[in-house]
Amino acid sequence: MSIQPERTPADLVGAATDSAFEFTFDGRTLTALPGQSIAAALWSAGILSWRTTRVGGRPRGAFCGIGQCYDCLATVNGRPNRRACLVTARPGDAITTQEGHGHAGLDT
Numbered sequence: 627m628s629i630q631p632e633r634t635p636a637d638l639v640g641a642a643t644d645s646a647f648e649f650t651f652d653g654r655t656l657t658a659l660p661g662q663s664i665a666a667a668l669w670s671a672g673i674l675s676w677r678t679t680r681v682g683g684r685p686r687g688a689f690c691g692i693g694q695c696y697d698c699l700a701t702v703n704g705r706p707n708r709r710a711c712l713v714t715a716r717p718g719d720a721i722t723t724q725e726g727h728g729h730a731g732l733d734t
């Protein structure tokens with residue numbers, strides 16, 4: 627009996643990914659693959675939290691992963707309240723941790 631080499635889903639469908647690109651999270655340079663959501667890219671870098679709650683400042687990240695819970699809100703290129711599980715990462719994106727409702731910087 628021979629042992630089969632471990633195969634990935636990409637191997638099974640013959641997929642080849644394009645080159646990774648850079649974006650930043652709280653000023654830290656990270657990489658993502660084309661088509662990858664921001665949440666997936668942050669997870670790939672070992673980052674599980676990118677928002678704090680309005681009450682208590684508790685950490686939050688992706689929970690449902692399908693756009694329903696709004697736990698994954700992040701500030702993307704200065705725009706708060708973007709659902710990281712739905713927004714595709716793009717080259718040069720500047721993603722920052724969102725604190726509370728994300729509008730503190732807009733108060734006058």
Ligand code: FES
Pocket residue numbers: 687688689690691692693694695696697698699709710711712
């Ligand atoms: S993880 Fe639930 S909306 Fe994004």
